[in-house]
Amino acid sequence: MEVFAREQYDKLEQLVKSCGNIMLSALSVESNSESIKSKIGDANFVTKYDEEVQQKLIDGISRIFPDAHFFAEEKENFEADTKKGLCFVIDPIDGTTNFIHSLGASAISVALLIDGNVEFALIYDPYRNELFKAYKGKGAFLNGNSISVSVRDLELSVVAFGTTPYRKNDFADKGFSIAQNVFLNCADIRRSGSAALDMAYVACGRIDAFFECILSPWDYAAGALIIKEAGGLTTDFSGNDVGFSVPSSVLYSNKKVHDKLLALINK
Secondary structure: OOOOOHHHHHHHHHHHHHHHHHHHHOOOOOOOHHHEEEOOOOOOEEEHHHHHHHHHHHHHHHHHOOOOEEEEOOOOOOHHHHOOOEEEEEEEEEOHHHHHOOOOOOEEEEEEEEOOEEEEEEEEEOOOOEEEEEEOOOEEEEOOEEOOOOOOOHHHOEEEEOOOHHHHHHHHHHHHHHHHHHHOOOOEEEOOOOHHHHHHHHHOOOOOEEEEEEEOHHHHHHHHHHHHHOOOEEEOOOOOOOOOOOOEEEEEEOOOOHHHHHHHHOO
C-alpha cells in the first residue's frame, strides 16, 4: 500500500524534471565568477543554480507534501529531522564541479524518508533525460522500465569511486590506496565526479560497484534505495547498513562483488 497517492509522486517527478531545466539553462558557469561561491573544505563550491534548484524543490515539495522537513546540501540541517516523520533529503546538483566545468555529468538527487527509512527516491540526469527511481518494496526503474544490478564477477567488473575531494588531506591516501587494490582485482575503475550518477549506473548494471571514503546523506540516500530495489547491496566500509543523518563511507554494488570489495577496502 502506498503511503501517499500516486498523484503526489507524479507531481514530485514533474518538479524534479522542471528543476533539470534550470541546470540545462546554465551557460559558461565557470566564466561567471559571481555565480560561484566557495564553501568550507577543499575544492568545495556552490553555484547560484544549486541554490535556485534547491529552493524550487523545497517550495514545490512543500506544496505537495505540506508536513515535510528537509535535509539538504545548501541549508542548515538538523539530524533529528531525518529520524522522525517525513523528511526529504536533497542534493540539488550532485557533481557541482562537473557542472561548473560544463562536463554534462551532474544530477538531482531526492530521497523521501519516513521515520528514518527511505521510502521513495529519484535521481535525475537532465543531460540524458534519464530518471532513475525506486519505491520501497516495488522495484527500481529507469524512465519507467524496470532495472537491476549486474551479475558480473569482480574480475569482469567496472568499479567507480569517489575521491572525497572536499577532504583531500584526510582521505586522499586511503581512497587512492583502496582504488589501487580494487584496480588490480577488477576489469577497470572509473571516476565520474557524481556519486549519484555512479549509484544510478550500479542500479541499472552499467557499472558493478561504487565506493567512497566519506559522503553526506544527500549524496547517497536516493542511491541506497534505488540500488537495493534493483537487487544490490548498500553498506559502509564495515559492512553495516548506512544511516541517513551523518556522513558515512559507502560501498554500493551487485551481490557477487560486495564481500570481495569489502575485503580489498579493509586490506
